[in-house]
Amino acid sequence: MAIDILALAQQKPERIDYVLSGLVAGTVGAIISPGGAGKSALALQIAAQVAGGPDLLGLGEIKHGSVAYLPGEDPQLIIEHRLFALLEHCSPEHRQNLADHLLVEPLDKCDVDILNVAWMQFFMEVAENRRLMILDTLRMTHNLDESDSGDMKQVVGKFRMIAARTGCTIIFLHHTNKASMFSGAGGEQQASRGSSVLVDNIRWQGYLRSMTSDESERHSVDENRRGYFVEFGVSKQNYGKPFAPRWFRKVSAMDEEIEGGYTLQPAVLEKPKGKGGRNGSFSG
Numbered sequence: 001m002a003i004d005i006l007a008l009a010q011q012k013p014e015r016i017d018y019v020l021s022g023l024v025a026g027t028v029g030a031i032i033s034p035g036g037a038g039k040s041a042l043a044l045q046i047a048a049q050v051a052g053g054p055d056l057l058g059l060g061e062i063k064h065g066s067v068a069y070l071p072g073e074d075p076q077l078i079i080e081h082r083l084f085a086l087l088e089h090c091s092p093e094h095r096q097n098l099a100d101h102l103l104v105e106p107l108d109k110c111d112v113d114i115l116n117v118a119w120m121q122f123f124m125e126v127a128e129n130r131r132l133m134i135l136d137t138l139r140m141t142h143n144l145d146e147s148d149s150g151d152m153k154q155v156v157g158k159f160r161m162i163a164a165r166t167g168c169t170i171i172f173l174h175h176t177n178k179a180s181m182f183s184g185a186g187g188e189q190q191a192s193r194g195s196s197v198l199v200d201n202i203r204w205q206g207y208l209r210s211m212t213s214d215e216s217e218r219h220s221v222d223e224n225r226r227g228y229f230v231e232f233g234v235s236k237q238n239y240g241k242p243f244a245p246r247w248f249r250k251v252s253a254m255d256e257e258i259e260g261g262y263t264l265q266p267a268v269l270e271k272p273k274g275k276g277g278r279n280g281s282f283s284g
Contacts (some may be wrong), residue, residue, distance in 0.1 A: 016171035019050065019132055019169045020062065022204055022237035026167045028159045029204035030138070031176045031194045038230055038250060039173050039208045041264055043134045044069060044082055044104075046171075050132050052097025054089055057232075057248065058266040065101070065131025072107040072140025078260045079106055085261030103130075105245070107140060114158045116143045118230030123158075125231075127168035137173040138198070156201045174198065186210075187245070190236045205236035219247075219269035229267055 017025040033039040042057075047069040049055050050062060069077055083104065087095060103126070113119050135141055140225065146153035151252050159170050176186045177193040186209035192199050199205060211229040221229060233245030248264040 016027055016239065017063070019238055020046070020059070021050075021243040022234055022240040023169060023171075024029050024203065024239050025131070025169050026163050027204065028156065028163050028170045028172070028202045029206065029260075030172050030174050030192065030198065030202055031206040032176050032209065032229075033188070034176050034186065034209035034210065037208050037210050038248075038264060040071065040074065040136055041082055041247075041250075041262060042135055042208055042232065042248075043173055044086060045170070045264060047102060047104075047134050048086055048090075048094075051102035052100075053086070053094045053102070055092070056086075056089055056263055058246070063131070064097075064270075066103075066129060067101060067166045068103040068105070068126045068130055069136065070105055070107055070126070070134065071136040072110070072112060073137055073151075074106070075108055079104065081253075081258050081260035083261075084255070084258050085263055088254050089263060112141055113143050114155060115144075116163045118156060119202065120162075124162055124166065127162050127166040127170070129130075130166070130168045132169050132171065135170065135172040137175070139174075141172070146198070149195045149197045152197040153193040153201065155178075156197060160201070176209075187231070187233055189233055191235065199236060202236070203238040204234065208232050208234065221269065229269075230264070233247055 012180050019025050023029050031039055045057055047067045048058065049057065050065060052064045064122060090098065114123060139146070142155045146152060156260040159172065163169065163170050175193045176191045182239050188198055189205065190196065190204060191207065192205065209231050211226050211231065213223065214228065216223055216226040227252045229247055230250070231245050231247050234243040237243065247267040247269055249267040250262045253261040
């Protein structure tokens with residue numbers, strides 16, 4: 001529908017609705033990281049917070065709504081361990097909010113293809129009346145070549161159509177390319193694996209990357225604890241105020257039987273004490 005310029009001159013448009021900092025409602029975004037960095041745990045915590053759960057990430061106050069988290073790579077038992085670790089930090093009110101407003105539906109046993117009419121209808125129905133839908137990962141949603149710009153234009157186009165028609169924001173999780181992973185450039189906009197369409201045709205891209213050896217030295221984190229620390233930031237943002245990168249640490253579940261579960265929580269990184277000293281004060 002064309003914009004009525006004269007009407008707009010008489011009445012200013014409504015305020016922009018952000019699901020996360022810089023991520024506009026009804027648009028498509030991505031979170032990229034190397035495998036094993038913790039993007040699935042991050043995604044689950046974001047989904048939980050939007051659904052009315054706790055703000056373990058320190059993202060601040062955000063508007064709540066119904067959320068769907070659709071993991072397609074990990075088996076259900078792993079998802080349950082991650083969810084249990086998160087529930088340890090939830091009040092009774094938080095748990096009820098998640099029961100009412102968070103759909104977690106593993107798709108690892110399905111041959112998903114968003115270009116298939118039936119699967120397109122499935123995603124459209126899941127997105128209907130929801131504020132956020134997270135797809136974990138991009139690879140599980142299609143059977144095409146991620147390096148082919150034409151193929152990826154079709155896939156991203158389907159996501160954008162769903163978001164535009166339902167008003168539901170979509171975040172897909174994706175991997176960084178090998179060059180960025182080995183060079184420590186995971187926070188760059190073009191660190192996404194595959195076609196540049198996966199970056200160019202979306203308006204927001206977050207990243208999660210592991211701490212490097214140099215950074216562990218600079219922040220006085222013992223080398224054997226470095227793997228517990230990751231940085232979350234935004235490498236592409238077309239709207240809103242800039243988002244400052246922040247460090248998280250992986251905190252294991254309190255229940256020792258929950259092996260596959262941990263949460264990401266803000267890390268306060270201290271400077272070295274004395275000449276070349278390490279404070280060694282962090283634990284996973």
